[in-house]
Amino acid sequence: MDNFSFQNPTKLIFGEGQIAKIANEIPKDKKVLVIYGGGSIKRNGVYEQISAALEGHQWSEFSGIEPNPSFHTALKAVEQIKAEGVEYLLAVGGGSVADATKFIAAAACFDGDPWSILSEGARIRAALPLAVVLTLPATGSESNPNGVMTNYETQEKLAFYGRQLFPKFAVLDPTLTYSLPAKQVANGIVDAYVHTVEQYLTYPVGADLQDRFAEGILRTLVDNGPKALSEPKNYTVRANVMLSATMALNGLIGSGVPQDWATHFIGHELTALHGLDHGQTLAVILPAVMAEKREQKHEKLLQYAKEVWNISSGTESDRIDRAIDETRAFFESLGIATRLSDYGVTEQDIPAMIAALSEHKMTALGEHGDITPEVSAAILKRCL
Amino acid sequence: MDNFSFQNPTKLIFGEGQIAKIANEIPKDKKVLVIYGGGSIKRNGVYEQISAALEGHQWSEFSGIEPNPSFHTALKAVEQIKAEGVEYLLAVGGGSVADATKFIAAAACFDGDPWSILSEGARIRAALPLAVVLTLPATGSESNPNGVMTNYETQEKLAFYGRQLFPKFAVLDPTLTYSLPAKQVANGIVDAYVHTVEQYLTYPVGADLQDRFAEGILRTLVDNGPKALSEPKNYTVRANVMLSATMALNGLIGSGVPQDWATHFIGHELTALHGLDHGQTLAVILPAVMAEKREQKHEKLLQYAKEVWNISSGTESDRIDRAIDETRAFFESLGIATRLSDYGVTEQDIPAMIAALSEHKMTALGEHGDITPEVSAAILKRCL
Incomplete structure (x- = not known):
């Protein structure tokens, strides 16, 4: 066996109906941004569960994360975060939304051009706290500190990593996957x-x-x-x-x-x-x-x-x-x-x-x- | 499958020679108390490895943790901590030393009589940061937030728990177990x-x-x-x-x-x-x-x-x-x-x-x- 270090601080909150638990996990005084993809969460009831769970929190939303999430779309979320004073990110979706949310969390706190995180592997020294409500089991992004972003202008797909990017918690409700194709x-x-x-x-x-x-x-x-x-x-x-x-x-x-x-x-x-x-x-x-x-x-x-x-x-x-x-x-x-x-x-x-x-x-x-x-x-x- | 929450933030640092890594894990400005048992670590070279790794840290030691760790012995460690201004605990031993160190970490920050943690399950709201160098694989205490203490005066053996008691890290070096009976x-x-x-x-x-x-x-x-x-x-x-x-x-x-x-x-x-x-x-x-x-x-x-x-x-x-x-x-x-x-x-x-x-x-x-x-x-x- 080779020497290793292993640490995974993400809290897994597993089971039917567990979205309600996010109310206890996200501090009440934090402004939340809910980040999601193309809107399927509005058709399958997940959006309503999230809204109910965030009752009493101040929150806004950012949608339109692509299946291969776009660097430039993420920058728009960062603008919104800065304009609104957002302090906590909640990704609702699969690996793409989780990856994009990690990048947004890092970019929002990054001193300099966030592109360097992808292009040069610039070190991530701080990130907004983030969490994930998973709707598609696949990538494992909901409990690891890695992500991949795509720059559609330069046609580059680049990975990033930062130990600050472990989600604080991941809600894994198997019923959320029932309606997946x-x-x-x-x-x-x-x-x-x-x-x-x-x-x-x-x-x-x-x-x-x-x-x-x-x-x-x-x-x-x-x-x-x-x-x-x-x-x-x-x-x-x-x-x-x-x-x-x-x-x-x-x-x-x-x-x-x-x-x-x-x-x-x-x-x-x-x-x-x-x-x-x-x-x-x-x-x-x-x-x-x-x-x-x-x-x-x-x-x-x-x-x-x-x-x-x-x-x-x-x-x-x-x-x-x-x-x-x-x-x-x-x-x-x-x-x-x-x-x-x-x-x-x-x-x-x-x-x-x-x-x-x-x-x-x-x-x-x-x-x-x-x-x-x-x-x-x-x-x-x-x-x- | 029943619903559950799972979280384990302890960092595992696994392999031969990994004691040296503790130098990077314990902040240099923290006063450390090394806690151990009957002194076998002085015979098998572990104490020397710990000393070398803590070079540059301010540290002292507390020995004499029993195989079924004593509540009253733990209180003596708490006295030493308060007298010396200790800020970080390093357990070196098996499950008993890890358990005792967790109790000491909680008792040192406890408002009131620490006995109530054991006798009434009084809630642990704060604890000193602690870590474990494991010398005996058995109890799993090195990466969980639980412990058991014995009050030899009342002949009671009582469990305690606190989510602040997860070790920050656990060094698992299999060679440390070679000399065990x-x-x-x-x-x-x-x-x-x-x-x-x-x-x-x-x-x-x-x-x-x-x-x-x-x-x-x-x-x-x-x-x-x-x-x-x-x-x-x-x-x-x-x-x-x-x-x-x-x-x-x-x-x-x-x-x-x-x-x-x-x-x-x-x-x-x-x-x-x-x-x-x-x-x-x-x-x-x-x-x-x-x-x-x-x-x-x-x-x-x-x-x-x-x-x-x-x-x-x-x-x-x-x-x-x-x-x-x-x-x-x-x-x-x-x-x-x-x-x-x-x-x-x-x-x-x-x-x-x-x-x-x-x-x-x-x-x-x-x-x-x-x-x-x-x-x-x-x-x-x-x-x-």
Whole structure:
């Protein structure tokens, strides 16, 4: 097990009806800005629950956060915050709204041009307190200090981080996810699954507990994922998916272990150049990463086969093949196609994606840093 | 899954050599009091590491915390704190030292007689900041806000809690446990195992993820426990045990699920009246609780048999028998006897223990509150 530091101060407030609890969590004397996306919260009753919970607080709202949240939209929220003297931010939505709210929280307190937070990784020294009411389980942003913003003028999608950006609390009410489109639910499940695999499927370092926890998240998603689609109002199923997505990227399972984020990074180029949903890119690329790196990941692939898919007979090679097949079949069972050809992407499109990876300095991916552009090209070929 | 709130702000700083990190975690301008027990830290080099790490800080020390920490000893530490103007407490030791340090932190800021914190559960409104350097994995106290203190004058052992009592950080260095006596290591493993079982082995509420995490801790302890004794300097083994003990009682696996603390509560009387180690009492009582409550715990016992002990064939009754036998054999494999007769306790001693349970209002234990004194007596009979 590698040395690590782990800390996650976000309070999880989990269960049906828990939005009402925010009244006790946000100090009464703080001016609140409620930040949300396209307005679905006005159709599904969430907005009314928030309004009721904030009764007695002074609050205003900012809407229009995009699915890939825009740097320039965030700046407009910062203007409103300064004009109104806002002191506390409440994100209501999925990972995009949470990410944007974190950036707004930092930008509102930033001395200088907030663009430098993204462009140069300028250090975030202060941020407004923020919290999240989660409506889409997927990214884990509701209990981590990270985010990604897009500058649509320069076509850049850039990550940021600051330990002041942990949400103070996250309300996780599984019933808020009942009305989500099936495709969003499926994409979220794939995202959580792949986050977990990326912190697990590398090489063994004797981190038994982290491995058991990662396998526990994967098994929970396998057991509950398809039911989340076929029984959209099954509370228990939605609860298990929601908690799994949060635990998949709150820092716990990645503590003290090697990580391999190649699937996410290659996937970003597929989204940028061909418009696939983030979850779709992961479902396409992960099985190919497993196949391409089966030598280096041999031991962990066997462990994954046994612990997640209960595959323990047959030759080692056969067991690994079956584990990869099961992974692909799981994604397909959620209605997500796993081949580039399903999305109209062909072999001719690969060089442009490899060029983009190189341009973004993604030339040494994986737990060994040996996923060069050539290897990424081989991975993409396996995705056809 | 039941509704829950979960928050654990303690920073875990894990790995060999991490004591040096405390220099960055404790503000340089704070006067520190290092609190420890009987002085083993002076023999095993830990004291020197602490001294080196606190170079540049103003600090003093308070030693003599007992294995079952004394309320009156804690008051002496409070006097020292007030006399010296101490502002930060650093516990160096196991659960007893951590518990005592939490009580001291609260008592030093308490308006009124600190005894009321224990006797009446008076609310803790403020506490000195505290941190823990853990030398014995067992209780989980290093990352939770709870403690137990003993008043040796009145012969009372009383619990306390305060959300201000979460350690700011906990240093978990597995090498610090190399020199522990085997018996303490074994008791600690049993304590962590039973903490986990008590948050798991009740009835199903569809909390798949919490169940997988609990099973993950149990499997990790089963896989690593005996090796922790036979290979005391196996870093990976000690690391897995240490992290498991912390995760067993940091609030996570108990979130949203029913709990049954009967084993701990009955065990307390066995310690009080017959002087068994805490871990020994748990090893004796848990198998009997499983056997006595096998009807109510039927489904979870079958799940426990399958997921922890890989028992999935045979009649249901047979599988449960085997799971209980495996549990007992695991404790015995750690060198801990699991029968009252092994400790010279006989059937004639049971009534006094039952009277003590009643006196301490432990008359409705278990997840259903149906472990009455009569049922506790039946459990103790099974322990003979």
